[in-house]
Amino acid sequence: MKTKFSSVTMIAIILAMITGCKSGNTEYDKMVQFGQKYTDAWNSKQPETMASFYADDGMLTVNNGKPAVGRRQLAETAQSYMEAFPDIELTMDSLTVGNGTYRYYWTFKGTNTGPGGTGNKVDFSGFEEWTMNDQGLVQKSIGTYDAEYYQRQLEGNK
Template identity: 40%
Template structure:
């Protein structure tokens, strides 16, 4: 395994732990200060403040959210982070299990510069209603 692969796999493991800490700021700390995430072609969440807001929204919807890293694929400074989260929807009390992925561009400091996130929002809506 190359040094880059080791660093990226550690980034993925630590990012997973940040989500499981349920701290929006911990999740945001993995992004460059001017980084961003776009989920399902939606509006971008810009900077660490935006990323923290995005994470806080997920934690509000699924307060007991548990994230699992299913796999990581690495190509230079680009990675695919495949994940599954589960938990209980705050409003409906229904159990939720959703899989998806993020496509990361990683900067020279080892932070996520840009992430494109994907999951089946129709399936999520079915599970939560």
Template identity: 40%
Template sequence: MTPDIQTARKLAQDHCDAWTNKAPDQVASRYSENTTMIMNGGEPMNSRSQIGEMATGFMTEFPDLVLNLDTVLVADHHMVYAWTFEGQHKDTGNKVRFSGWEEWDLDENLNVTKSLGWYDGADYDRQVSGT
């Protein structure tokens, strides 16, 4: 199935809602069994469990996190969604707000087979540390 823009927007909104609702299993369930996720050119995550662990880490560090959907683009089985992350870091108490995007390749069931994501990691680190 090739998603239309409304379907792609719903996929992205449901994904953002899973983050905001602190549901790492729902975040991970968006990905296919054989998936690859790479953020900022880092080490790839190659399983739903690794993606769930990453989501759990952010949810633990930011108990009040909100992930807002900014925009969605779609073409064939490829979509891009832009987001804004907001929350207060549990250890430093600093409020953090940063934006990024992910490019998703989708299978016939609209699960993510490959995700490439980007955000300004240096800005994120500055905000967390308060410098």
């Protein structure tokens, strides 16, 4: 017996086979939702909310700098960006899966009008590479962005 499929159905089947997707409830889909909620937490301007996405002893290192370890230090790190850029607007660009990790790609926009700010706008992108714990929280995040480009924007020299 032959079965007929529409071209749209065939395309959906082929895409599901290629990507390994199951209808909307895969681990990847859950991580995309996690990433969007993490983005929302940054935009909430509540540093403790951002830190809640990390394990109690979670760690964030940005551009090989000093790591923020634990939720208190993570919240302090978030607070420093939120104060420096009161109009912070973070967007999630994409999320990819690596060898036991996820890469959360983002774009950060804001005006440096916080205490001691330059008044200049920044618009830069980067990513965080996440290692998750068994509770589904970030255990380790290694963040990267072009610090020279960011600094030029802060100084008004795009």
